[in-house]
């Protein structure tokens with residue numbers, strides 16, 4: 001069992017001053033991720049581009065770290081600045097005549113890239129904060145080719161059964177696109193075992209690796225189907241030949257990394273993968289669920305209604321509490337150095353593994369004070 005107290009003390013200095021309880025917004029940066037990015041900046045400060053070759057190699061190490069983290073192949077992973085760019089690259093892979101279905105609770109980063117390209121997107125009405133695989137199955141029509149779902153829903157905390165949703169998609173011959181921003185770093189993801197075709201996520205929430213990074217995963221077979229819409233000098237097989245006429249675009253996902261790389265973001269993200277793996281992906285998920293269990297019990301004990309699904313299989317790191325005036329409450333908490341912001345129909349509380357029961361107690365104390 002990980003020593004949570006010691007991890008908290010060493011890797012999360014924020015805990016000395018603040019009670020940080022919304023990793024579903026922007027997570028804090030863990031010390032190892034900070035050090036990885038900081039090391040890059042120190043090298044750039046002192047040595048400029050002397051380390052260019054080393055950095056390119058380190059970027060491939062980060063790609064392998066990320067691939068291992070979600071059980072993908074390195075050639076199926078591209079670095080992106082955020083989920084939105086990843087989703088745009090995924091949308092590019094398909095013919096815009098293909099019908100898309102998504103829950104009406106879906107985060108806009110998942111649906112806007114498809115709507116913008118004029119895909120017909122059908123929104124399924126969520127039932128009690130959930131859109132289950134069965135709801136998707138019933139909504140399928142012959143022209144439905146793409147199912148989009150968040151792994152964890154940002155405004156309710158509903159955790160989707162991705163394995164079952166993938167079965168629904170496969171039986172119908174549709175592809176499954178997963179927005180994993182609210183899950184990557186909190187719940188183990190194995191793209192092969194879960195049957196995910198495409199996935200996008202960022203580094204700045206549950207990965208604890210800061211703004212500016214993210215990943216897109218595209219299953220190999222799909223990558224080869226269509227050429228990318230954009231290409232740059234680093235999209236080609238031999239970028240260091242500087243041939244300004246020959247278009248020899250790579251077949252790997254790295255073709256989406258068009259130019260000079262955002263090295264520090266990717267190093268931070270790669271390091272975060274190894275860091276979370278060293279703590280234990282299952283242990284992290286269990287710890288988050290035990291903290292949200294405690295939180296839900298405390299909220300209910302103090303007659304504060306919980307709007308997130310309560311069934312264990314749908315639970316995640318996100319809990320929405322129905323408070324009087326979420327915006328005012330959040331401001332009040334903020335003044336007391338507690339971070340939790342309004343989302344959905346209440347206050348969103350999203351602890352990570354380094355939080356503890358005392359953080360929850362502190363929050364409840366201030367919520368009770370009104």
Ligand SMILES: Cc1ncc(COP(=O)(O)O)c(C=O)c1O
Nearest residue numbers: 082083084107109150154181202
């Ligand atoms: C499900 C989901 N996707 C994406 C994002 C953010 O998108 P991006 O990574 O493009 O900033 C959020 C942020 O709240 C989210 O909840």
